[in-house]
Amino acid sequence: MSKVLIIGSGGAGLVSALSAHESGAEVIVASKTLPTRSQTSMAQGGMNAVLGSDDSIANHITDTLNSSAGLGDENRITFMCEKAPEAIAWCNYIGLPFSRDKEGQIARRRLGGASAPRACYAQDYTGLKLLHTLYDQCLKAGVTFKNERFLLNLIVDEEAKRVLGATFLHIETGEVEEIRADAVILATGGYGNLYGKHSTNSVQASGDGLAAAVRAGAKLADMEFIQFHPTALKGSSILISESARGAGGYLLNAHHERFTDELAPRDVVARAIHDEMAKSGAVFLDIRHLGEEFINHELPQERKLAQIYEEIDPVHELIPIKPSAHYSMGGIEVNAECMSSVKGLFAVGECANHKIHGANRLGGNSLLELVVYGRECGKNATEYGTKNPAPSAESMQLAKDTNFIRGVMYFTNQIDFYQKQEMLANIFYNNVGLVRDDMGLKAVLGAIRQMQKELPFMGPRDKSKICNTNLVEFIEFGNKVELAEIIVVSAISRVESRGAHYRIDAPVRNDRMFGAHTITWKEDGVLCADFMK
Amino acid sequence: MEISILRGEEAQSYNVELENVTLLTVLNHIKTKIDPTLTYSHGCRSGVCGSCAVRVNGREALMCEYKPSDGDLIEPIRNTRVIRDLVVDSGMVERFNCSANTWSEGSDKGNVSEEDASRIETQSDCILCTSCYSACPVYALNPNFIGPFALTRVWRYVNDTREESSNAKLAAVQTNGIWDCTLCGECVPVCPQNIAPKQDITMLRMKSVMMGYQDPNAAMAFGGGLNF
Numbered sequence: 024m025s026k027v028l029i030i031g032s033g034g035a036g037l038v039s040a041l042s043a044h045e046s047g048a049e050v051i052v053a054s055k056t057l058p059t060r061s062q063t064s065m066a067q068g069g070m071n072a073v074l075g076s077d078d079s080i081a082n083h084i085t086d087t088l089n090s091s092a093g094l095g096d097e098n099r100i101t102f103m104c105e106k107a108p109e110a111i112a113w114c115n116y117i118g119l120p121f122s123r124d125k126e127g128q129i130a131r132r133r134l135g136g137a138s139a140p141r142a143c144y145a146q147d148y149t150g151l152k153l154l155h156t157l158y159d160q161c162l163k164a165g166v167t168f169k170n171e172r173f174l175l176n177l178i179v180d181e182e183a184k185r186v187l188g189a190t191f192l193h194i195e196t197g198e199v200e201e202i203r204a205d206a207v208i209l210a211t212g213g214y215g216n217l218y219g220k221h222s223t224n225s226v227q228a229s230g231d232g233l234a235a236a237v238r239a240g241a242k243l244a245d246m247e248f249i250q251f252h253p254t255a256l257k258g259s260s261i262l263i264s265e266s267a268r269g270a271g272g273y274l275l276n277a278h279h280e281r282f283t284d285e286l287a288p289r290d291v292v293a294r295a296i297h298d299e300m301a302k303s304g305a306v307f308l309d310i311r312h313l314g315e316e317f318i319n320h321e322l323p324q325e326r327k328l329a330q331i332y333e334e335i336d337p338v339h340e341l342i343p344i345k346p347s348a349h350y351s352m353g354g355i356e357v358n359a360e361c362m363s364s365v366k367g368l369f370a371v372g373e374c375a376n377h378k379i380h381g382a383n384r385l386g387g388n389s390l391l392e393l394v395v396y397g398r399e400c401g402k403n404a405t406e407y408g409t410k411n412p413a414p415s416a417e418s419m420q421l422a423k424d425t426n427f428i429r430g431v432m433y434f435t436n437q438i439d440f441y442q443k444q445e446m447l448a449n450i451f452y453n454n455v456g457l458v459r460d461d462m463g464l465k466a467v468l469g470a471i472r473q474m475q476k477e478l479p480f481m482g483p484r485d486k487s488k489i490c491n492t493n494l495v496e497f498i499e500f501g502n503k504v505e506l507a508e509i510i511v512v513s514a515i516s517r518v519e520s521r522g523a524h525y526r527i528d529a530p531v532r533n534d535r536m537f538g539a540h541t542i543t544w545k546e547d548g549v550l551c552a553d554f555m556k
Numbered sequence: 557m558e559i560s561i562l563r564g565e566e567a568q569s570y571n572v573e574l575e576n577v578t579l580l581t582v583l584n585h586i587k588t589k590i591d592p593t594l595t596y597s598h599g600c601r602s603g604v605c606g607s608c609a610v611r612v613n614g615r616e617a618l619m620c621e622y623k624p625s626d627g628d629l630i631e632p633i634r635n636t637r638v639i640r641d642l643v644v645d646s647g648m649v650e651r652f653n654c655s656a657n658t659w660s661e662g663s664d665k666g667n668v669s670e671e672d673a674s675r676i677e678t679q680s681d682c683i684l685c686t687s688c689y690s691a692c693p694v695y696a697l698n699p700n701f702i703g704p705f706a707l708t709r710v711w712r713y714v715n716d717t718r719e720e721s722s723n724a725k726l727a728a729v730q731t732n733g734i735w736d737c738t739l740c741g742e743c744v745p746v747c748p749q750n751i752a753p754k755q756d757i758t759m760l761r762m763k764s765v766m767m768g769y770q771d772p773n774a775a776m777a778f779g780g781g782l783n784f
Contacts, residue, residue: 056597057646059684060605118660118716120673120680127667145680151604152680159659159709168650195639225599261602328602331578331621441588485593490640493592 024049025408027401028204030174030189030232033061034150035372035393035400036210037157042401043208044164048408053172053191053202055227055495058158062212062225062373063393066150067264067324068134069142070114070394071387072107075128078139080104087388090136090288091381092522093538094245099359100379103388103395110394111143119156121145133269134386135253136288140269142387147264147324153390169202171195173495174231175427177207177239178420179365184240186368187413190424194495197488199425203415205408206367208400209236213351213373215249217503217510219448221456222348223255223262232374234502236355237509241363242544244356244376246506247513248523250384251457252349253292254308259332260347263308263325265289265386270321272310275341277303290383290523293346297457300345307341314338346457350389352380352523353510356542361400364544367407371400378540382522431494434482440500443474443481447507459514460528468511474504508550513541516552557582559624561594562631563641579630580608580619596642603748606683609633609690610642616687616746633690635699648703649684656702657728658709663718672717679712679756681749688743688753694736702733704743704753711756714763726764734760735772 027043029036032054043050052058073080083104088095111129115121122130122145133140145152161168172191178201179186188203211232215224222228237243253274254263268274268285274292276282276299283295296306310318310325315338318326322337329337354376361369361377371377372393379392450470454463478501485493519533520526539554557574559582560567570586580598587594599605601620608619611631624630632638637645688704695701710729714722734757743753761771 056599056607057649057684059649060597060599060607062600064604064606064683065600065602112666115666115718116660116662116664118663118713118718120676120712120716121668123668123670123673125670127669127672146677148604148681151683155680155682155684156660159653162650162654163657163659170646225605226601227599259601324602324604327621331603331623334576441592445588483592487593487640490595490643492595492643493587 025206025405025412026051026204027206027208027404027408028053028188028202029208029210030054031061031210031212031372031374032056032058032168033210033212033372034063034154034157034390035397036208037154037161038394038397039208039210039371039401039404040161040166041157041164042398043405044166046402046405048405051167051169051202051204052161053169053174053189055171055173055194057170058161058168059155061154062228063154064151065225065262066390067147067262068266069132069144069149069387070111070390071137071141071385072111072143072391073104073141074108074111074131074143078141082138083107083141086137087379087385090383090385092383092532093534094378094381094522094540096378099377103379103392106395107391110391114153114156114394117156117160119145120152132266133286134265135268135286135292136385137387144266146320147266147322150390172200173498174211174235175199175424176420177235177368178203178418179239180414180416183366185366185413186239187416187418189235190420192428192495195490197491199421199428201421203413205411205413206369206404208404209355209368209370209374210372211374214503214506215348215351217448217507218348218451219445221260221448221452223252223260224348229499229502230506231499231502232370233355234505236363236368236370237505237545239365239368240544241365241368242356242542243509244353244540244542245513246353246510246543247517247541248352248382249348250289250350250352250523251293251346253289253296253346254344255347256329256332257343257345261328261332262349263329263342263344264322267308267310267322267325270313270317272308272313275307275309277305288383288385294457294525296346306344308344309341310337311339348452350384352376352382352384360403361396362403362407367411367413369400369404371396382524431482431497432486435480436482436484437480438477440481440497443477444500444503447474447503451507455511455514457525459524459526461515464511464515468508468515471504471507471511475508478504509543512550512552513543517541557624557626559628559630561641562629567629576623578620579612579622579624582624583619595640604683606685609685609687611690616690618685618748621748633686635690635692635695646686648689649686652702652706653709655728656706656710656733657725658706658713660713660716661719661721663720665718668717676712676716678751679708679715682708682751683749685748687746687748691742691746693740693742694738698732698736700732701736702729704757707734707760708751708753708756711760714760722763723767726760726767726769729760730764730769734764
């Protein structure tokens with residue numbers, strides 16, 4: 024029996040777990056939190072699928088391809104869009120409580136960049152309800168959960184370039200453990216939290232899986248593409264779902280005038296807001312005309328959050344908003360079977376780059392991707408593990424990582440890493456945000472290189488072995504710094520504008536030179552980058 | 557503003573110059589600026605991940621939704637082992653959901669009326685923050701009580717018109733389940749999602765009686781002496 028280790032317990036991890044279990048694998052899900060606490064719970068808008076005759080799969084494919092600005096893989100997008108109705112039927116089969124229309128069919132709404140209403144939803148809790156439904160199914164299937172396991176490194180047979188398992192810090196006990204497996208699936212989510220308070224993401228989204236993958240020799244793709252959601256609450260970057268605009272919400276400038284098409288793709292709307300904020304000073308979302316009853320029923324979260332964080336009631340008042348870092352299009356490069364450049368190492372969900380979203384993701388395509396490709400990934404990993412059982416090879420990784428956890432306690436702490444983390448978030452928002460240029464990017468690269476040198480002079484100040492979240496946050500910071508360099512180098516290399524990557528010093532798309540994926544990897548610790556079709 | 561946080565046996569006080577922010581913002585401020593050893597769980601900061609439930613002055617609240625005032629006492633949630641400061645063992649989530657079979661058995665039924673869908677809307681809003689579990693007084697007597705969040709989840713599936721049979725689910729909650737609840741209602745006001753587990757438990761009782769189950773306490777009320 025093939026043993027499959029899944030790292031991360033959000034939607035992508037749990038769908039893969041169910042699929043690997045169905046395919047006959049022994050499944051272990053290791054995660055730094057409880058499964059229901061992952062980022063998927065925050066997805067609101069919906070899951071795209073063409074269900075009725077008022078829409079067509081061809082339109083879904085075209086919309087996704089257009090939004091991807093030349094970096095979407097047509098075959099894979101076609102595969103996903105064709106599988107979408109089946110994915111929705113599967114979600115319905117396992118009990119996802121979708122909202123319904125008058126005919127009793129799964130209710131759909133229109134999100135930005137979509138030519139028809141095709142996002143199937145469960146109020147504004149689509150992600151939450153999907154995640155919990157999946158968790159319930161995993162318990163039914165008897166999947167083994169190892170919670171509170173923080174991923175340190177992948178265990179790799181260097182010569183064969185084959186993954187053998189992973190090492191973890193058990194947060195509660197402070198012990199370093201290893202879990203061996205025939206195949207490993209990374210489902211660890213994105214890196215949006217690099218932007219700190221300028222991100223809609225959970226604090227967990229620190230890109231741990233991507234950082235571990237690159238250390239293990241895997242390739243990453245298109246890391247410079249980070250989607251900014253047009254409407255986050257101004258003070259806290261808490262997300263106000265696109266469904267608010269899908270339902271007819273307006274964007275207003277400081278003079279309370281509309282200034283853009285609210286339902287254009289996210290990159291377009293976010294940049295329009297950015298420009299308008301520079302011009303008139305403020306931008307608001309107006310949903311007052313939708314009425315209290317509609318808001319209470321369809322957008323209950325947004326009303327509550329606006330009241331708590333902005334102290335305004337959207338039923339009667341304008342919501343102050345700003346664009347915030349929301350989704351990582353970049354990720355671990357995978358082939359059509361979801362396998363990375365390291366044998367036996369698979370990746371799925373936001374941490375992976377399936378070349379579905381390209382340079383800009385459409386709302387409603389991320390939940391769809393994790394269901395469709397999660398099911399593929401679990402099956403493929405099981406098959407791989409069955410055909411290629413992992414050798415019980417010796418590895419120094421556990422000893423190395425145990426020593427690291429012991430040694431990091433002796434880092435000197437002359438420099439406060441929380442302060443550096445905040446600085447990194449600010450310079451990323453300002454210089455690696457919606458609008459970029461060569462000078463600004465290079466300044467950030469300089470700051471990152473400095474931080475890399477300073478890491479040994481930082482470290483956890485809390486010396487407890489038991490449940491040391493200060494230690495966990497320090498390692499997360501290390502992962503962010505590792506990825507920050509890759510993102511900025513990718514952004515500097517791409518001297519053009521495309522989708523979410525907008526260079527004010529090169530505002531035009533240049534397919535001849537840059538109509539390709541930015542591939543990055545490390546060789547003996549040195550970062551390498553190249554453009555590849 | 558001064559707030560106290562129970563850390564092990566003793567409460568520690570912190571003075572912070574922050575106004576009109578959430579408790580989570582205050583704790584993040586303390587951890588990153590004053591005391592990095594302060595330990596707590598958090599995630600989405602928007603009330604959906606269920607990580608940050610604590611007790612404030614004896615009442616459960618999500619740190620990301622509560623705005624603290626001077627003199628507040630923050631404690632970890634009850635009825636479970638404290639790992640460190642405000643972090644507790646959450647093993648009860650998996651344990652009780654498993655023992656109560658809180659999952660769909662699978663259904664091919666495609667269409668569901670709006671009205672039928674709305675029957676499970678509130679129950680499926682649960683974020684498993686375990687505030688209700690902390691507020692429940694039954695755990696002092698019976699640590700094996702399946703309890704409010706898991707029983708609400710059972711009702712969410714039993715009341716789902718797509719599910720064909722609820723027999724096994726009802727059977728699973730007869731012992732240490734619906735009849736052990738005292739219907740005191742402590743779980744209701746503490747739910748950040750406005751779910752009323754007490755009401756869901758009452759519904760499960762009615763459904764159980766309809767299916768031929770008996771309230772064991774009612775049998776006891778006869779003194780248990782009528783042994784025909």
